[in-house]
Amino acid sequence: MNIQINSPEQMFELGEKIGRQLKPSDVVVLNGELGAGKTVLTQGIASAFKILGVTSPTFVISRIHKGNPNFIHIDAYRLLDSNPSNFADLDFESYLASSVFVIEWGKDFVSTLTDQYLEINIDRGQKDDQRQVEFVMVGDRWDNFKL
Numbered sequence: 138m139n140i141q142i143n144s145p146e147q148m149f150e151l152g153e154k155i156g157r158q159l160k161p162s163d164v165v166v167l168n169g170e171l172g173a174g175k176t177v178l179t180q181g182i183a184s185a186f187k188i189l190g191v192t193s194p195t196f197v198i199s200r201i202h203k204g205n206p207n208f209i210h211i212d213a214y215r216l217l218d219s220n221p222s223n224f225a226d227l228d229f230e231s232y233l234a235s236s237v238f239v240i241e242w243g244k245d246f247v248s249t250l251t252d253q254y255l256e257i258n259i260d261r262g263q264k265d266d267q268r269q270v271e272f273v274m275v276g277d278r279w280d281n282f283k284l
Contacts, residue, residue, distance in 0.1 A: 140284065142268040148174045151270065152181020154284050155255075159185070159237045161206040163278070164251050166243040169259030174268055175241045178257070182239055183208055193241070199229070207236035214242040253278040 142148050155165065155178075165182065167175040176193045183191045186208050194200045194212045202208040209232055229238065229250055240247060247254050253276030260269045274282055 138272040138284070140270045140272075141262065142174070142266075142270055143264075144266045145174065145177050148177045148268065149181040149184070151284070152178040152183075153185050155257075156182035156185025156237075158282060161235055161237065162233050162251075164233075164238040164240065164247060164254040166247045166254055166256045167239065167241045167259065168244050168256065170261070173259040173261060175259060178259070179210055179239045179241070182237075183210070186237070201232070201236075207232060209236045209238045211238065211240040212242060213240055213246050252276055255279055255282065
């Protein structure tokens with residue numbers, strides 16, 4: 138499934154639509170170059186859980202926003218040149234049953250956490266705010282996912 142986004146506001150709204158369908162143990166992986174809109178999409182997802190003030194955890198790697206479920210935002214950019222086992226060592230799986238995860242730059246690491254995830258690839262379009270958003274549903278958890 139592919140969607141064209143034409144503004145940061147539309148990216149945020151897309152995140153809210155995704156967030157309303159998420160439940161504990163769901164993992165969303167975001168891929169895209171710097172400035173593609175991953176954090177704006179994450180802010181929209183978080184807003185569906187009434188979580189505000191989400192910022193990119195690039196330097197701290199993750200932020201856990203307590204709630205029901207917890208919302209865990211991970212930025213794996215600083216781990217890209219490391220062994221995937223380094224991601225596993227962070228022990229995120231102990232939070233899996235009670236949390237929703239959004240992992241920026243997580244394609245190389247998600248398999249250490251789950252085999253059921255929603256992968257979202259964001260590519261810049263021809264115009265400044267334009268983005269092409271591709272959804273890849275991995276595992277049967279996502280069989281009924283619709284926007």
